[in-house]
Amino acid sequence: MKFSLASFGAGLLFGLGLLISGMANPEKVLGFLDIAGQWDPSLAFVMGGAILVGLFAFTLAKKRTLSFLGFDMRLPAADRLDKRLIIGSVLFGAGWGLAGFCPGPGLVALGAGETGALVFVAAMVAGMGLFELIEKHRVSN
């Protein structure tokens, strides 16, 4: 129960951060990605601010085997620089650049009642479902 409560709190904080930062506004995101046009570099500060805090947290997390609530510390072990990582990231970046939505902001805009965000999130979930189908097929062959 406290695991899920902490999850809700973290999700809420994350959503508020996205709203304050401007990340939840696709037009702002596209302005950031448009280096050749009138470039709005603001969103570089979002990542900067987040990593500033994150560096401390993850340095501390790496030294622990249990979280402060007593759960397993699950830091990713994968370190392969493979084709899947590159191809997946290219597809993601292309989709991000098309509409200005990445997963978090899509959800926040959906919570705000935006129809376009509903379309985006539905398509994104469909894409994730497609991935699972392809994976299942790949494993069974």
Added chain:
Amino acid sequence: MIEIAWDNFTPWSALAGGVIIGLSAAAFILLNGRIAGISGILGGLLVPQKRDVLWRVAFLAGMLAAPVIWMMTADLPAIEINASYPVIVVAGLLVGIGTRYGSGCTSGHGVCGLSRLSVRSLLATLTFMVAGFATVYIVRHLLTGA
């Protein structure tokens, strides 16, 4: 030459929002021992495992609730969606498939991965950033000639 859109430049709110996002990721790893990667949290619901569903739903519910709670006290900041529905559908499909193949998005790789100094996440982040820049360049400057 790069031209900066100074009228739209909002470094302080961007930095403040970023710090809050960082605090969320920090709270999540330090309290629950998990990575705050939105695509992973959402994608995991499509292959539900025992005792692994509620916290995912709770996290996503928190994100959905953020604008609702905001609206109770203040006007929401602008959310301008100018892409047409067909473009949004293609974008959503690409983001869905891509983030699962690449094991992460802006939050999991970009925030958490870079914060824990993962080379894999650095490569992923550089890749999706370049793909994003290239896509906007193609759409805004090659296809429309603007």
